[in-house]
Amino acid sequence: MSKTYDDVLMDWMFYREDKLQLFTDIKNHMKAVYLSDNKPMILAVSFGKDSSMVLTLFLEMLNSLTPAERQKKVYVISADTLVETESMASYVRKNLEAVGRIGKELGIEILLSAPNPKEKFFYNVIGKGLPAPNGKSRFRWCSGKLKLSPMNRTIEYILKQCPVDFDVVDFDATLLIGTRLDESVARANSIRKFEVSDYFSKHHTYEKLRVYTPIKTITTFDLWIYLENFVQVFPWGELVSELRAMYEDGKECPIVRSVNDKACGSNSSRNGCWVCLMSGRRDGMLETLIEKGHKDAPYLAEWKAFLFDVANDVRYREPLRRKEYRSHLSGVDQGEYTPITIFEELDPSSHYYHTFQRAKKGNENGEFRPGGFTITLRKILLEKLLYTQEKVGYTLIEEEEITSILEAWNEDGFEFSRKELQPVNHQYDGSIVFHPDWTLNTKETTNPNPIFYVEYKFKFGFDDMIAYIKERQQFMKDQIFCYFDHDDLVDDGIVWNKAVFVVAREDIQTQKEADEYVARWLYIDGAEALGADGKPFNKMVGKSKDAAIHHLLIDTLYEGLKLKKEMAS
Known part of the structure; x- marks a missing residue:
């Protein structure tokens, strides 16, 4: 029988030192890994609970080293899908900038990846007419295009910076991620499938990249109790309470390592992409934002519901x-x-x-x-998106992406000018x-x-x-x-x-x-x-x-x- 939150809280009351030792041991293990070679270390972060925990422990470990020991190159990388809610996107940007400020003295470089023009969500759905994945989809392309491919390009860039040497070590860099066995059965199976030792596994794509999962045995309850009671303020200056509020809003989506990772839209992970259909027509994240008075959320929710409703309508399919x-x-x-x-x-x-x-x-x-x-629906979706953008008061789609969409339509034989596309609140x-x-x-x-x-x-x-x-x-x-x-x-x-x-x-x-x-x-x-x-x-x-x-x-x-x-x- 699994423990409840109250059971775990009682364990912390009576075995506090033992519990804290779990996290001290992780930092000691990180230190040993850091000092064991001269290879770069890469921390993939989404600034959700798991990656924030890894980054917190890693920075605490770095600060415990002497300047002479702290000679390794460290990269903190994150992905911007370009379709997160404004609150989620601004939260990630704010945290990245904060890490960047304190990271200069620690040898940390910040890299933010994003989809290229032909990987973007609106280009694929509105430009090419590719249906957005939902819970029944056989082909779930969005994680690969919006997260995996951009992150892989960032990793490739880092690996190219690695000096060529003749060490006996069979990897060029170490990738730290916050995957935990406690997250889901699928995640646990994914970890074990590629494991080569207790904390290390092979990367799905890059042979010379070692994957390190330092917090894989930490439970969700233990993670939150540690963050809320013993961290409270992240090493980069942001409050843990703000992260907790993000979870109450349902706005966190973790790093994706492969197309097999079901990172978004399930009950086991929070979703930051406001266009995501994986969880169905209703969006708990947007509904919570609406309840909290976010003026933009109703318009985002309406566009998403429209996309969900029309997805299987035969009138709008080729x-x-x-x-x-x-x-x-x-x-x-x-x-x-x-x-x-x-x-x-x-x-x-x-x-x-x-x-x-x-x-x-x-x-x-x-x-x-x-x-x-069909081109009929693609035009309707773009016009309704322009209307939504007008109502929320910030950019949902760049003019550059609209130009790419028009080029995609032209490739299909449909010639439209930008002037023909105006904000329209289409109803279904x-x-x-x-x-x-x-x-x-x-x-x-x-x-x-x-x-x-x-x-x-x-x-x-x-x-x-x-x-x-x-x-x-x-x-x-x-x-x-x-x-x-x-x-x-x-x-x-x-x-x-x-x-x-x-x-x-x-x-x-x-x-x-x-x-x-x-x-x-x-x-x-x-x-x-x-x-x-x-x-x-x-x-x-x-x-x-x-x-x-x-x-x-x-x-x-x-x-x-x-x-x-x-x-x-």
């Missing part, structure tokens, strides 16, 4: 994944479509019938597995969610509007049909979700592809309105002409006109074949 688009478009000459004439001989043995490139519904198993966010009308078998997930679907399915037939092969749909998306700067399939009339020797569009909007209440909405999106080129009455109207030209004509011809043929069969029966 019908194919990026690599599937590339595969289909690689064999198509852009701007050249060659639909086969509808008046081919209706013969099941014809060359046309057997070689026609049939569209496939879903993934290789026929399942609904959508791609990334509720989700449309499918099961993998393409049936409507009524449990998770919350949209109150009627859902319409609009089918359009194409004599384009699958690649050409994808190219045509992609061209329409780029021209309209907007997307309507559709899935692809084909109809195969074996007896008549005819086949065609089709796109089935899913429409659910407040302003569309009938099938006819849905049909017209899709038709305008699918066929109107936007070129204006004057009608007989002298009024301008949009007309169909070029490929859109050809596609519309072939759709009508196929529909006519299909109805004729159906009537013929009905009469024969």
Whole structure:
């Protein structure tokens, strides 16, 4: 049976010296490690409870050394994901600056890592349309891009500074981290998996980097009792009570060493990233800030909830994944479509019938597995983010990142100018969610509007049909979700592809309105002409006109074949 906080408190009352000796032993061990070689030491800190404890004990150890003993290079490194709450980010910056001030005489260099432009959260979600990881995600990219890669670049920089020598020691530097066995089963297993001795383990990435976990046996209760009663003020001058308040606000996210570390969003660790969806729609950190009167928190919480709500809405997901688009478009000459004439001989043995490139519904198993966010949603998310930024009164996204996002959109064929993007408080009308078998997930679907399915037939092969749909998306700067399939009339020797569009909007209440909405999106080129009455109207030209004509011809043929069969029966 595990001990409660009161049990541990009683142990401290009756065995105080023994308890304090635990921390003295750690400092003595740190001293022995420090003096055992001339290799640099790296302290990875998030200024949460664990890394603050390691840094406290290490600085106390350093101050106990004589100037002659204190000759080793020490780096204190931290990661800024650029999406922490302002209170969390300012807390880390304040502590780093304080450590930097006292660290100059101790041989300490401060290094703060951050994502590069293509690793940033908003670039990936809004720029590239990459869905943000949530508790059910198979691909959790954010820790790797926002923390692990930036920290690895910092470590690589440090390792390059290490002098080349021929010592028998098989490492170039020692990395100190605050990982503890008491944190979680997963953390404990991770520590033991790479251990080479009681306190040292191999680094996941760098062979010449030794990982040192000096506080791994300290329990959470013992850690807090020591910090609050025997430290109270960190060696760099900040108050332990302020750190404790950060935990009450739920705003701490530890250092990540590998993509296997589930550092954020779980119950075992606090989360500082206000955009994180790992813990679900509700955010305990932001809710606590709201309760405490932080004026910015409601706007941050609203944007995050919006992102969570839209994540699985089929209307805002690409019908194919990026690599599937590339595969289909690689064999198509852009701007050249060659639909086969509808008046081919209706013969099941014809060359046309057997070689026609049939569209496939879903993934290789026929399942609904959508791609990334559509350009429609990406634009909505950015506009709502700009609105949120306007309301909180500080920078959430730099103009440089907005420029990178526009470049990413342009790479996908969507040209927007910065002037087209203005703060807009978009509201969400509720989700449309499918099961993998393409049936409507009524449990998770919350949209109150009627859902319409609009089918359009194409004599384009699958690649050409994808190219045509992609061209329409780029021209309209907007997307309507559709899935692809084909109809195969074996007896008549005819086949065609089709796109089935899913429409659910407040302003569309009938099938006819849905049909017209899709038709305008699918066929109107936007070129204006004057009608007989002298009024301008949009007309169909070029490929859109050809596609519309072939759709009508196929529909006519299909109805004729159906009537013929009905009469024969």
